[in-house]
Amino acid sequence: MREHGVDEDTIIRELKGACARNVPYERVLSSMCTTPHPIAIKAHKEFIVSNLGDPRLFPGTASLEHACIGMLGELLHLPSAVGYITTGGTESNIQALRTARQLKHVDPGKANIVLPESAHYSFDKAAQMLGVSLRRTPLDDEMKADMDAMAGLVDKNTIALVAVAGTTEFGQVDPIPAISKLALDENIFLHVDAAFGGFVIPFMKDPSKYRFDFELPGVMSIAIDPHKMGMSTIPSGGLLYRDERHMKSLEISAQYLTSQVQSSLAGTRTGASAAATYAVMRHLGMDGYRRVVSECMDNTMFLRDSLVDMDIELALEPIMNIVTAKLPDAQSTRKKLCDMGWFVSTTSRPEALRMVVMPHVTRDVIEAFMADLKKIS
Ligand SMILES: Cc1ncc(COP(=O)(O)O)c(C=O)c1O
Incomplete structure (x- = not known):
């Protein structure tokens, strides 16, 4: 740091310069984040100083967080x-x-968690931190968790099962009703990672096709991210539990704070995310999110059809707003597109190129993207 500070105009110029170097979302088909809804940005700015790590100092912000959990609970079939x-x-x-x-x-060192191969790498971080081992099970032909393999890996040291509603790479949904039954039969905690699909499935034309939430009695906790398809600001995630006892198990004494106990991972944590999430969920409502998802799905099918018209095979028919295409050299296509200013992903399957059709990926964006893809094909 400099000895003497720099004037505000210079700093604003520096900040604008840094901002201008960022890739505009309109060129990004690789991310599960998007431009937040304007009302979420407004709310975020209003609450930038609140610290939910010390909630009794910020009872107004805490009430917004409580309301968010209430709305998310209703969305996931468990208002309580x-x-x-x-x-x-x-x-x-x-x-x-x-x-x-x-x-x-x-016993220490013996605990294991059974989860599909497709589960997000955040579970690897969790396993390292907690000193538990992961037993990843293979997927079936449609990239879903293989139930028999899952059941076969469970033993007396299995502390949790994980299922995914909207996998990161392919947007697939695991057979969660069957996994819920397995969890109940074996009396094992089941966590559902709906970080992406939680704000998609409930707003699809037929949500009952993909049952994944608390309506299944074995599901004990759910991750659902407002900062992905919820159109809230970063960082906004949601963690919900079926039972208060679950969350209480994480309580740590925090004597110097107003609340005395804390269950969150972070100590000091922003209240801006809760305000932003509250604002956008209240503002859009169920029908607003249905419109968002319906538009994303229409654009997904437009991208899918445009690829098929070019004789490109799909790696999987889209379930949600993720398109995966089979290309002989996906890695080099990704690099060529990147040179043209487009960001797409490759996947753990070497032949599959992945494109996420977030709300910023409009029909115009897809048309421009396809025109460039044709140039390099
Ligand atoms: C299914 C799933 N779970 C978890 C995560 C991790 O979310 P975050 O990057 O917000 O921590 C992602 C990220 O894309 C995801 O797709």
């Missing part, structure tokens, strides 16, 4: 669910597994 606004899917997944470890005593 408890939880808090996290920084995103990673924190929610870490905390859910930490809960599972608190609830079931297993």
Whole structure:
């Protein structure tokens, strides 16, 4: 740091310069984040100073967080669910597994978690931090968790099962009703990672096709991210529990704070995310989110059809707003597109190129993208 500070105009110029170097979302088909809804940005700015790590100093902000959990609980078929606004899917997944470890005593070093190969890498972080091992099960032909393999890996040291509603790479949904039954039969905590799909599935034409939430009796916790398809600001995640006892298992004494106990992972944590999430959920309502998802799905099918018209095979028919295309050299296509200013992803399957059709990926964006893809094909 400099000895003497710099004037505001210079700093604003520096900030604008840095901002201008960022990739505009309109060129990004690789991310599960998007431009937040304007009302979320407004709310975020208003609450930038609140610290939900010390909630009794910010009772107004805490009431917004409480209201967010209420709305998310209703969305996930359990209005009485408890939880808090996290920084995103990673924190929610870490905390859910930490809960599972608190609830079931297993000899140190022996605890394991059974989850599909497609589960997000945040579970690897969680496993390292918690000192538990992960037993990743293979997927079936449609990239869903293989139920028989999952059941076969469970033993007396299994502290949790994980299922995914909207996998990161392919947007697939695991057979969660069957996994819920397995969890109940074996009396194992089941966490559902709906970080992406939680704000998609309930707003699809037929949500009952993909049952994933608390209506399934074995589901004990859910990660759902407002900063992905919820159109809230970063960092906004949601972690919900079926039972207050689950969240209480994480409580740590925090004597110097107004609340005396804390269950969140972070100590000091922003209240701006709760305000932003509250604002956008209240503002859009169920029909607003249905419109967002319907538009994304129409654009997804437009992208899908445009690829098929070019004789490009799909890696999987889109379930939600993720398109995966089979290309002989996906990695080099990704690089060529990147040179043209487009960001797409490759996946753990070497032949698959992945494109996420977030709200900023409009029909115009897709047409421009396809025109460039044709140039390099
Ligand atoms: C299914 C799923 N879970 C968890 C995460 C991690 O979320 P975050 O990056 O917000 O921590 C992601 C991120 O894309 C995801 O797709």
